[in-house]
Amino acid sequence: MPPNIGAYFRAALAEVTRLKKRRKDSAIDRREFLAATSGLLAAAVPGGSILSPTAEAKVPPHSSPAPRPSGNMRKIPIGVFDPVYKDLSLDAMLDKVAALGLEVMEIGTGGYPENHHCALDDLIADRAKAKAWQKKFEDRGIRIATLSCHGNPLHPDAKLAQKDIDTFRKTVLLAEMLGVKVIVGFSGCPGGTPQDTQPNWITYRWPPEYAEMQDWQWKEKIVPYWKAQAKYAREHGIKRLAFEMHPNFAVYNPRTLMKLREAVGEEIGANCDLSHLFWQGCDPVEVIHFLGKQGAIYHAHMKDTVFFPENVNKYGVLNFAFETNELDLASETFRAVGYGHSASLWKSVVKAYMDVGYEGILSIENEDPILAGEVGVERAVYVLKNVRNELLGT
Secondary structure, three states: OOHHHHHHHHHHHHHHHHHHHHOOOOOOOHHHHHHHHHHHHHHOOOOOOOOOHHHHHOOOOOOOOOOOOOOOOOOOOEEEEHHHHOOOOHHHHHHHHHHOOOOEEEEEOOOOOOOOOOOHHHHHHOHHHHHHHHHHHHOOOOEEEEEEOOOOOOOOOHHHHHHHHHHHHHHHHHHHHHOOOEEEEOOOOOOOOOOOOOOOOOOOOOOHHHHHHHHHHHHHHHHHHHHHHHHHHHHOOOOEEEEEOOOOOOOOOHHHHHHHHHHHOOOEEEEOOOHHHHOOOOOHHHHHHHHHOOOOEEEEEEOEEEEOHHHHHHHOOOOEEOOHHHHHHOOEEEEOOOOOOOHHHHHHHHHHHHHOOOOOOEEEOOOOOOOOOHHHHHHHHHHHHHHHHHHHOO
16 A cells, blocks of 8 residues: 555544544534545555546535535435346345345346346246246345346357347346336447458547448448347337447447437437546546436446556556556556545536436446455445435435
8 A cells, every 4th residue: 555545544534533523422424424535535546646637626625515405306226236246146145235225236137247146048938937036126125127238249250149139138028027127238349341250349430441340330230230129129118228338349438329329219328337438538427417418328337447647647548457466557447436536526426317317226336356346335335325315415
């Protein structure tokens, strides 16, 4: 741990101690805690200063009293995406989630998230079994809000693509059976030519052959495929397909999301995972307002990104790390909510979702290499519940 991080800890702990002494009759309230520790939350990671200056500069100081809510702000449910509990049985996972006071869950049905807690084939074959599975959640006060089948149905390898196509279609059937309205996934990425054997993610349209390949991808592969799948989903009562804007897939930012939505229809919307947009230079509140005002946000992953300025300055942002042993040379990595950007920034994010009338959930996806597994989930829950309660005045 660098010396300056230790100083952050000592300063924050001293402030918390001071507040406790001042209010011996009760715990520190949320506003005081967040004001005292928001810097700590964003600094407790190797690599020196990790705040995003651009994002932080747009958030008003947290020390001023928050305005009382106008009364029309929705209490957005907070939940978790289940792969983080892949080593637990379904019952053990649900006990953990219930103990955290979470209201909803996002469940993987296959593809990259796999299906650790959802025997997809068995459930769609037996409605009674599917309902019994759903009841396990409901008995603990948890609602299955979304089903997720992130994969690459446009992969040039037909066998790999067909596996993900089948998973998507089965997920649609299960969602119809359970009354789940949102399916989360990736747009996929085809090859750049009919002869390719691997996906080709094209983001830069020069030299000219790259523009030609990208145009071919969208005209011949991406748009026709999703028109057919949107029709299939619609026929089964599913009108919300939430695409995660993710590198290495055709939909990777708000512009490409809207390009697909305009070509296919309003079944296409966003899984607004800001962790993939921070490093692209997007302002999170602007993204939420832009997509939300068009009714194009169907799901929201809660995951943070931390920047290491000394490496960003040398290597740029296309230098991501996924493991702790890569952090010394990394420009950024995923963090739990509140550990890449401050609680004040996340408060503005949650408020933006409320402002645009977002009807989905806040789904914690923990891929933090430092606060791995359940620990990262617990930290994110704490931050999100506190900022939500502040906004609602509860």
